[in-house]
Amino acid sequence: MMTPDLPLERFEHIVFFTGAGLSSECGLPTYRGEGGIWGSYDYQDYACQRAFDRDPDRVWDFHDERRRVMGAAAPGLAHSVMAKIQQERTTTVIVTQNIDGLHQRAGAVDVVELHGSVWRVRCSCPGAPFENKDLPIERRCVACGAWRRPDIVWFEDPMQQAPLERAAEVLMASDLLVSIGTSGVVYPAAQLPRMAKAAGAMCVEINPQETPVSGLYDIHMRTGAAEALRTLWPAVAERCG
Ligand code: APR
Numbered sequence: 173m174m175t176p177d178l179p180l181e182r183f184e185h186i187v188f189f190t191g192a193g194l195s196s197e198c199g200l201p202t203y204r205g206e207g208g209i210w211g212s213y214d215y216q217d218y219a220c221q222r223a224f225d226r227d228p229d230r231v232w233d234f235h236d237e238r239r240r241v242m243g244a245a246a247p248g249l250a251h252s253v254m255a256k257i258q259q260e261r262t263t264t265v266i267v268t269q270n271i272d273g274l275h276q277r278a279g280a281v282d283v284v285e286l287h288g289s290v291w292r293v294r295c296s297c298p299g300a301p302f303e304n305k306d307l308p309i310e311r312r313c314v315a316c317g318a319w320r321r322p323d324i325v326w327f328e329d330p331m332q333q334a335p336l337e338r339a340a341e342v343l344m345a346s347d348l349l350v351s352i353g354t355s356g357v358v359y360p361a362a363q364l365p366r367m368a369k370a371a372g373a374m375c376v377e378i379n380p381q382e383t384p385v386s387g388l389y390d391i392h393m394r395t396g397a398a399e400a401l402r403t404l405w406p407a408v409a410e411r412c413g
Contacts, residue, residue: 175343175403175404176376176393176404178348178374178376178391178404178405180257180261180405180408182348183347183348183374184263185263185264185265185342185345185346185347185348186257186261186262186263186264186265186346186347186348186350187265187266187267187342187343187346187348187349187350187354187368187373188264188266188267188350189242189253189267189268189343189350189351189352189354189364189365189412190254190266190267190268190269190270190275190351190352190354191269191270191351191353191354192269192270192273192353192354192356193352193353193354193355193379193380193396193397194248194250194251194270194352194353194397195248195274195318195353196243196353197248197250197252197271197273197396197398198245198246198247198248198274199241199245199339200205200242200245200272200355200374202240202353202355203355203365204355204357205381210272211323212275213234215326216327217230218230218231218234218235219231219234219324219326219327220326220327220328220329221329222328222330223227224319224326228319228321229311231322232309232311235290235322235324236307236308236309238290239290239291239305239309240307240309241384242271242272242273242274242290243270243275243305243307243347246274246277247274247277247278248274248397248398248403249281249402249409249412250352250397250398250400250401251274251275251277251278251400252278252279252412252413253394253398253401253402253405253408253409254266254275254278254280254401254411255275255279255280255281256276256279256408256411256412257405257408258280258281258282259279259281260408262371264282265282265284265342266280266282266283267283267284267286267339267342267343267364268283268284268285268286269286269287269323269358269361270285270287271285271287271289271290271299272290273289273290273291274400278398282333283338284338284339284342285335286325286331286336286339286361286364287324287334288322288323288324288325288332289303289323289324290322290324290354291303291304292303292304292322292323293320293321293322293323294320294321294322294323295306295313295315295316295318295320295321296313296316296318297313297315297316297318297359300363301323304320329341331360336360339364340364340367342360343364343365343367343368343373344367344368344370344371344373345371346368346371346373347371347372347373347374348373348374348376349365349368349373349375349376350376351375351376351377351378351379351389352378352379352397352400353378354379354383355377355379355381355383355384355398356383356384356385356386357383357384362384362385364372365385365388365389366388369388374391375388375389375390376389376390376391376392376393377389377391377392377393378393378395378396378397378401379392379393379394379398380394380395381394382394386387399407
């Protein structure tokens with residue numbers, strides 16, 4: 173594979189757009205493909221408001237286990253390279269579909285979480301959603317007694333407007349988009365990279381597999397996240413230890 177020549181200094185506004193494939197290098201399952209979560213669990217029983225209304229304990233059992241597994245995982249080299257680039261170039265933004273918080277644990281400071289976070293909970297109390305990393309979590313609010321709900325955008329949920337608007341804003345201003353580890357099949361997230369393309373950005377897809385949106389990208393790196401970022405920016409990877 174020819175190494176694309178993408179010196180960071182050539183770009184003003186870099187956006188990393190990430191999915192579950194990035195965190196698969198940290199031992200976390202993807203959603204689709206071999207070993208994918210939705211191959212073992214039907215989201216209609218574990219990850220939608222209807223399931224929660226029907227059996228909140230069953231939904232919390234599933235999400236407590238995901239919190240346990242995600243809490244035990246550590247950010248990978250690819251997370252660290254993106255965080256380092258963001259620290260050194262403050263105009264870099266990470267837009268993620270992931271809910272695991274690994275970007276933040278790698279030191280990233282500007283992360284747009286399109287699908288929420290497994291580490292936040294919603295409640296009817298004022299000020300919610302709150303961050304809560306208890307394992308297991310107290311499933312009812314101690315203040316108001318209501319069921320807490322993971323602050324995750326589940327299937328059939330409306331998207332949260334603020335992250336969607338921020339993602340659109342930074343993608344429309346981008347001159348380099350690097351998509352890492354997403355199958356590009358879940359909307360509206362999957363359409364966001366088109367905004368970078370429309371803005372004239374150089375668009376890079378890092379994914380061992382072709383995806384339904386591969387045609388959008390100018391460069392395809394058919395390899396894993398860490399390998400690709402190490403190839404693109406070896407000096408940064410070196411500084412990540
Ligand atoms: N490096 C990069 N990409 C990888 C790697 C790797 N090491 N390993 C696998 N991949 C790719 C797979 O080829 C696949 O295209 O990661 C992608 C993972 O796809 P999904 O499991 O569908 O994950 P994602 O695209 O993030 O899902 C989007 O779907 O279920 C919802 O809300 C959930 O945010 C999630 C959304």
